Amino acid sequence: MKKLLILVTAAVLAFAFFALDLNQYLTLDGMKASLGQFEARRAASPVGVGLAFFAVYVVATALSLPGAVILTLGAGALFGLGLGTLIVSFASSIGATLAFLASRYVLRDVIQRRFGSRLTAINDGMAKDGVLYLFTLRLIPIFPFFLVNLLMGLTPVKTLSYYWVSQLGMLAGTLVYVNAGTQLAQITSLSGILSPGLLLSFALLGVFPMLAKKFMNFLQSRRVYAKWQRPHTFDRNLVVIGGGAAGLVTSYIAAAVKAKVTLVEAHKMGGDCLNYGCVPSKALIKSARIANQMRHAENYGLSAIDPSFSFNKVMARVHEVIATVAPHDSVERYTELGVEVLQGYARIVDPWTVEIKLNSGATQRLTTRSIVIAAGARPFVPPLPGLDDVGYVTSDTLWDEFAKLDAPPARLVVLGGGPIGCELAQSFARLGSKVTQIEMAPRIMMREDIEVSDLARDALTRDGIDVLTSHKALRCEREGEHKFIVVEHQGVEKRIEFDALLCAVGRVARLQGYGLEALGIPTQRTVAVNDYLETLYPNIFAAGDVAGPYQFTHTAGHMAWYAAVNALFGDFKKFKVDYSVVPWATFIEPEVARVGLNEQDAKEKNIPYEVTKYGIDDLDRAIADGTAYGFVKVLTVPGKDRILGVTIVGEHAADLLAEFVLAMKHGLGLNKILGTIHTYPTLAEANKYVAGEWKRAHAPHKLLAWLARFHAWKRG
Numbered sequence: 116m117k118k119l120l121i122l123v124t125a126a127v128l129a130f131a132f133f134a135l136d137l138n139q140y141l142t143l144d145g146m147k148a149s150l151g152q153f154e155a156r157r158a159a160s161p162v163g164v165g166l167a168f169f170a171v172y173v174v175a176t177a178l179s180l181p182g183a184v185i186l187t188l189g190a191g192a193l194f195g196l197g198l199g200t201l202i203v204s205f206a207s208s209i210g211a212t213l214a215f216l217a218s219r220y221v222l223r224d225v226i227q228r229r230f231g232s233r234l235t236a237i238n239d240g241m242a243k244d245g246v247l248y249l250f251t252l253r254l255i256p257i258f259p260f261f262l263v264n265l266l267m268g269l270t271p272v273k274t275l276s277y278y279w280v281s282q283l284g285m286l287a288g289t290l291v292y293v294n295a296g297t298q299l300a301q302i303t304s305l306s307g308i309l310s311p312g313l314l315l316s317f318a319l320l321g322v323f324p325m326l327a328k329k330f331m332n333f334l335q336s337r338r339v340y341a342k343w344q345r346p347h348t349f350d351r352n353l354v355v356i357g358g359g360a361a362g363l364v365t366s367y368i369a370a371a372v373k374a375k376v377t378l379v380e381a382h383k384m385g386g387d388c389l390n391y392g393c394v395p396s397k398a399l400i401k402s403a404r405i406a407n408q409m410r411h412a413e414n415y416g417l418s419a420i421d422p423s424f425s426f427n428k429v430m431a432r433v434h435e436v437i438a439t440v441a442p443h444d445s446v447e448r449y450t451e452l453g454v455e456v457l458q459g460y461a462r463i464v465d466p467w468t469v470e471i472k473l474n475s476g477a478t479q480r481l482t483t484r485s486i487v488i489a490a491g492a493r494p495f496v497p498p499l500p501g502l503d504d505v506g507y508v509t510s511d512t513l514w515d516e517f518a519k520l521d522a523p524p525a526r527l528v529v530l531g532g533g534p535i536g537c538e539l540a541q542s543f544a545r546l547g548s549k550v551t552q553i554e555m556a557p558r559i560m561m562r563e564d565i566e567v568s569d570l571a572r573d574a575l576t577r578d579g580i581d582v583l584t585s586h587k588a589l590r591c592e593r594e595g596e597h598k599f600i601v602v603e604h605q606g607v608e609k610r611i612e613f614d615a616l617l618c619a620v621g622r623v624a625r626l627q628g629y630g631l632e633a634l635g636i637p638t639q640r641t642v643a644v645n646d647y648l649e650t651l652y653p654n655i656f657a658a659g660d661v662a663g664p665y666q667f668t669h670t671a672g673h674m675a676w677y678a679a680v681n682a683l684f685g686d687f688k689k690f691k692v693d694y695s696v697v698p699w700a701t702f703i704e705p706e707v708a709r710v711g712l713n714e715q716d717a718k719e720k721n722i723p724y725e726v727t728k729y730g731i732d733d734l735d736r737a738i739a740d741g742t743a744y745g746f747v748k749v750l751t752v753p754g755k756d757r758i759l760g761v762t763i764v765g766e767h768a769a770d771l772l773a774e775f776v777l778a779m780k781h782g783l784g785l786n787k788i789l790g791t792i793h794t795y796p797t798l799a800e801a802n803k804y805v806a807g808e809w810k811r812a813h814a815p816h817k818l819l820a821w822l823a824r825f826h827a828w829k830r831g
């Protein structure tokens with residue numbers, strides 16, 4: 116209501132201005148013609164006319180009325196250079212700030228809501244450098260005054276900053292115009308007041324602060340190197356520390372563009388994903404899934420059987436899968452690709468030198484122009500009293516430790532209700548362990564919407580897992596051969612006996628022992644990097660789990676491109692890492708996959724959305740496959756088909772998601788998905804059907820009513 120009032124008041128005042136023909140005074144001829152009259156009034160009442168002029172100037176600029184230049188000339192003619200400049204400088208800044216505030220109050224929320232996350236980069240840029248941009252815009256008077264006010268009102272620039280930067284930035288232009296106004300009679304056109312030379316000087320003045328800032332940044336970045344001796348030549352263009360997803364992709368890209376690159380891996384090529392993460396966990400999930408299908412074979416008209424198997428063989432298959440995938444990440448393959456691979460432990464000695472303690476026992480030092488840290492993360496082990504005494508496995512150790520067992524642990528405690536905890540809990544439960552899953556938070560898979568967490572919990576419970584949420588692990592105890600974990604729930608302690616305990620409460624970046632401390636590279640939970648993945652030292656980059664914010668193989672690979680390209684070509688062009696469309700999945704059954712916002716995120720960020728949902732229980736192929744469960748849930752901009760985020764729960768959810776990832780990445784809406792032929796009968800049709808649901812909900816009802824009449828008329 117208040118916004119409407121502001122708009123109406125502004126419209127009425129603007130209308131009155133034109134209706135009363137006041138614009139006649141705001142032309143060069145008009146101002147010249149009435150100057151005598153104004154001068155007589157000013158002589159009679161200098162203060163009154165000064166204040167009235169000031170007020171008129173403020174109102175005219177606040178309302179974005181045309182004629183600020185004429186008023187400025189008039190100020191020179193009426194009040195002379197000093198007083199005229201003083202009046203105009205304050206009046207124009209106050210008027211500009213009022214216009215800025217009106218735009219902010221009336222339009223900003225609407226615009227931010229309408230364009231949402233697409234404005235994030237602009238908002239961040241304006242919050243950081245908005246003052247500099249404003250100063251430039253103000254100094255160069257070719258940018259329309261009213262437009263600057265209106266547009267700046269939509270940005271996060273602070274009001275006080277807006278005021279003083281405007282006043283400072285406009286001062287030079289004000290002086291020129293007021294000065295010209297003192298000779299008003301001689302001015303025949305406005306265009307001549309600012310000569311090209313003067314305009315150029317203003318432009319130079321305008322860009323000066325930006326250039327100065329760039330120069331200061333340059334000096335600052337040089338300063339961090341001050342205490343180090345830079346080599347004159349370098350052995351390598353790039354040294355990459357860590358041979359996981361991030362390190363492999365970085366070094367591959369470097370070799371592909373013919374840089375001399377060395378990749379150092381201390382342990383196993385392929386890192387976590389191949390050896391302890393994605394690959395073994397998915398291999399285990401497959402065996403567990405088949406065991407589960409055998410148990411429920413009656414769903415397919417077959418006889419259900421309790422699978423009999425050797426757990427050793429299941430674990431042996433996991434290791435076979437790792438071994439089969441391993442050549443993709445091997446020393447041989449990367450050597451063939453043009454990467455020098457050194458097996459040993461790397462330590463950054465100075466910003467251009469890496470020392471490698473080779474596995475052979477020798478030590479090698481390499482100088483390099485750039486370094487990419489891709490040291491990954493390790494499982495976090497909580498400081499639980501008694502934990503070491505009872506013993507535990509993590510994702511790092513379980514593959515070897517459990518491979519020694521003849522049968523899966525009879526009673527397995529899984530600590531942690533995140534994706535890794537859920538995937539492993541379900542797998543071991545399906546392979547016969549009695550699993551108790553302990554999660555401190557009120558639900559498992561906390562990043563997902565409540566309905567997704569609930570579905571996941573139901574699925575795990577159906578597999579026989581005792582899912583204990585809002586349960587805090589307090590300590591572990593041992594009594595002879597018996598091992599217990601003590602948990603607390605609503606103030607009551609409970610003791611759970613177990614045979615094996617798997618710690619899956621998160622993974623922390625590897626930050627110690629390879630030189631970050633000596634170089635003073637800031638870390639919090641991860642290595643601190645800027646948008647270009649540069650650390651404190653602009654020639655040292657970090658990518659993958661060690662830098663976060665995501666901990667996925669595909670984000671590690673994605674970051675690697677930016678790290679490699681910025682490290683090798685950053686002198687010419689740097690690229691900001693783009694996290695705008697990041698998918699991920701949790702490979703339990705039913706699979707959960709997501710890209711972009713879910714409802715919980717949208718509410719937290721105050722982003723308006725519409726939900727369209729399609730139940731996969733209705734899908735022909737899912738019915739035929741016996742996987743008729745789950746849903747595709749799409750969040751869109753209200754009234755538009757633009758996708759804000761998608762959550763899919765169901766068979767092959769992560770594969771189905773790819774279509775939406777592509778759509779979001781390339782700005783394709785639900786109409787485009789609906790207009791695409793999807794093969795029948797496939798699970799992917801669910802994507803088209805959810806788009807169809809959206810279309811039905813947005814059918815043009817009035818037009819359809821007319822069409823019904825048209826058809827009735829045609830029938831006669």
Ligand SMILES: Cc1cc2nc3c(=O)[nH]c(=O)nc-3n(C[C@H](O)[C@H](O)[C@H](O)COP(=O)(O)OP(=O)(O)OC[C@H]3O[C@@H](n4cnc5c(N)ncnc54)[C@H](O)[C@@H]3O)c2cc1C
Nearest residue numbers: 357359360361381386387388392461491659660666667668
């Ligand atoms: C059980 C589990 C399941 C997972 N499932 C999935 C999944 O399904 N999908 C998915 O996308 N992600 C999954 N992940 C996460 C994924 O494994 C990681 O995000 C990914 O491996 C990160 O790659 P990275 O290159 O950053 O680090 P890493 O793979 O950890 O590689 C870092 C490497 O650096 C080496 N290194 C460290 N310091 C030094 C040094 N000083 N000198 C030399 N070498 C050093 C380490 O030995 C290591 O090999 C899973 C993780 C786990 C634990």
